[in-house]
Amino acid sequence: MESFEQLLTESTRIHGHICAGQVIGVRMAMAGLDRIGITDPKKTERKKLYVLVEIDRCATDAIQSVTGCSLGKRSLRWLDFGVMAATFVNLDSGRAVRIVAREEARTLAESYCPEVEDKYQRQLQAYTVMPLDELFLFQEVEVKIPECALPGRPLRRVQCDQCGDWVQDCREREKDGRTLCRACDGERYYRVLDRTEPQPGTPG
Template sequence: MQDFETLLNGSAAHHGHLCAGQVIGVRMAMLGCNLIGLDEPSNMPQIKKIIVYVEIDRCATDAIAYVTGVKLGRRSLKFVDNGIMAATFVNLETMQAFRIESTEESRELADKYAPEIREKKLRQLEGYKRMSDKELFTIQKVTVDIPASDYPGPTRFKALCAKCGTVVRDKREVLKKNQILCRPCAFGSYYTITEGENVNVRS
């Protein structure tokens, strides 16, 4: 694995800016990969051995994805919307898994580690670089029960929504009143159709 500064610079460029969340994400990913025994997770053959569950959609998640190579489209990045600055790293070969959470105490410790920096955001960023893993993170060894439908690889599970006819993949269908439905039909959707029919697109 590349060194911290190289990964941080690459992650910041990929994300669009350097921030404290990038520092946390890069350090979290490096630690997580080390704990599950992967030193080149973004390259073959290790790229097929890792799944990461992230619990927040913030800057740190982009850093974790950059360092580990996990992606939504590869089905190796899983988003669990807990609103917690945490991630769980799983080695699919050994099934070793560790959940790493950023501590709230680290925010205050940043002042101690970089007192010479006047601007709070920059002080926090530099402090996160300097403090130990033990001060920055809480680490738990965990077990993750991964359903077969959540593993990376080709689609093996498909169903047809009885209401709208949409194909639902990867066991995300819902059985409701003895009908197989897609989630939008079963629970409602984040979108509302504003036109009465599909929009015709010119070829």
């Protein structure tokens, strides 16, 4: 695997800027891969690796950059827990480790780089040198990944009986004998505009 400096440079390029979250994500991914026995995640061992992330912040971009896992490849899964944590799974061996960023690392940063006045820059620099056990909590875990969530072709595609959308990967719902997409089952995040409503920039 590439060095920390090389991985951080590439992650920063993809993310668009350097920040403490990038440092955390790169170090978290490197430590996770090491603990589950994967050394070549983007090439020879790419089909062995599965990652679950618990937050949609900067660190997630870094984890994706280091591991090569992504939503599109179905090797990265986002769980909306709001925790700065990720779980790395070796699909071949079953070994898995959940890594959580320690909150107390924010305060510890002061003892590593006291000369840096800006707290965000202080954290960024401190996180690059802080021992892993001070930066993270490591948990050996067991993860059961549903077959429908694994990489590969969709196991099935079904049509929603209400709106007609096609639903893949077992995400449909059964209700009162009908097959529904999640939007029609009450999880809709959008409102379909009436075709007769004036559109922005057009006369009413």
